[in-house]
Amino acid sequence: MRPGAWLQNSVQRLIGNALGSAIKPQQGSDVSTTKAVVASASPRTLPPPPRALRKPLLQLQSIVDPKVSEVEGGRRAESFSIWYAGIPQVQKEEIWMLISEYFGPDVSEVSGARLAYEEALGTAEEGTAEIRLRRSLISPRTRLMQRFAAYSGGMRFLVDLRAQILPHLKSNKRLVALDAELEQLFSTWFDVAFLELRRLSWDSPASLVEKLIQYEAVHDIRSWGDLKNRLDSDRRCYGFFHPSLPNEPLIFVEVALLNEISDSITPLLDEAAAPQDIKKSTVAIFYSISNTQTGLKGVSFGDSLIKRVVQVLRDEFPKLRTFATLSPIPGFRSWATKNMDELISKLDEKEWASLGKAMGLKSKPTSQEFLTACEDVTTWDEKSELRQFLTRCAATYLGATKAGSSPFDAVARFHLSNGARIERLNWGADPSNKGVKQSFSLMVNYLYDLKRLDKHRKALNEGEIPSSPAIQELILKFKK
Secondary structure, three states, rough: OOHHHHHHHHHHHHOOOOOHHHHHOOOOOOOOHHHHHHHHHHOOOOOOHHHHHHHHHHHHHHHHOOOOHHHHHHHHHHHHHHHHHHHOHHHHHHHHHHHHOOOOEEEEEEHHHHHHHHEEEEEEEHHHHHHHHHOOOOOOOHHHHHHHOOOOHHHHHHHHHHHHHHHHHHHHHHHHHHHHHHHHHHHHHEEEEEOEEEOOOOOOOOOHHHHHOOOHOOOOOOOOHHHHOOOOOOOOEEEEEEEEEOOOOOOEEEEEOOOOOOOOOOOOOOOOOOOOOOHHHHEEEEEEEEEEEEEHOOOOOHHHHHHHHHHHHHHHHHOEEEEEEEEEOHHHHHHHHHHHHHHHHOHHHHHHHHHHHHOOOOOOOOOOHHHHHHHHHHHHOOOOOOHHHHHHHHHHHHHHHHEEEEOOOHHHHHHHHHHOOEEEEOOOOOOOHHHHHHHHHOEEEOOOOOHHHHHHHHHHHHHOEEEEEHHHHHHHOOOO
């Protein structure tokens, strides 16, 4: 489809007068100025937009007009965002395309700046040429987003805008550049240097505490009693906040203060359990980490959050020596189901026959027969050969399976890239329906050994997945 053709195909779906009552063109402008606006807004040769999109294009261009101040540009952006909030989804999609098509970088300027930079390499003019190249890559889209960020509420608008765009990227590649531009800007605007770490407690404002219920992504908060338990005296909850989103935690972590590494989520979520004596606590367990803003996908907070929280906890509780997680394994069951033929074939004849005998079969089980037996995983005892085999599968999934050069499991990638190691697998650690559905009830501890974080990162970068001797032993049983 040629640039701009999408506009012509959608004219009949747009309401031509919708903008007239919500957004008024700046004084002295009219439709006759459209060609001039397109010429200044679009560095490529694009046809004028259909009549229904001329007013929004004029308004968007007026936001980035270099003749107006940042304050006035922000006011115009706010006016536009108010109108945008009230239009149908199909019109929103047309606006995304309008921004993407008509506010891209100046191709000729980029090309000229690149050639000039290449010619200047190694000369006294190299620095000047580099500056020109950098400036040529700052597109009108970037300046437009900066104007939206300038008004109170503008950052909320942009984060929500990207959240709306993300599901459409696979089907509409023309939005990829706009998405990448937003992600890059967010990576700067939401840098950890600009974030504030806050503790959330039962005494925090109700509107803020409610956000924990809304955004909890690992273990659903079932009631106010459940929430109060997670904010009890032997617990801590911390979140990162940004000045432009003052009452929205960007990410939060829930911590339990204990005397040993936890092997089950059940006692941690038990509302009737008595609080621990935190003066004697030596272990901090991170049992839930939740990102809250879909629009900030790709912007990393978690590694910095854990480091900051560890420091805060050490300052408050000098006796803490061990920092670990109790983490879900969300992709394990799906992976095991797809790969069970290969996994079961790695058993020797004796192990294979023994597995069938444990299942009550007179022959070696097929992968499908084993997966069917897995519906009863919560009833398997500690000595069950089925349980032992599935635990070996989980160790292989976490400690020996990769997507490219990185650990296959997303949660493992997160913690291992922060310097943790795979410490221990815990059978029946999450017996909830969600836990059984995701990982046959298994959970894993990742250990943050503060003296070996850099060592573990180095090993990961060299292609080795850091894991404890117990995990390595389980993996080796599949490599015989």
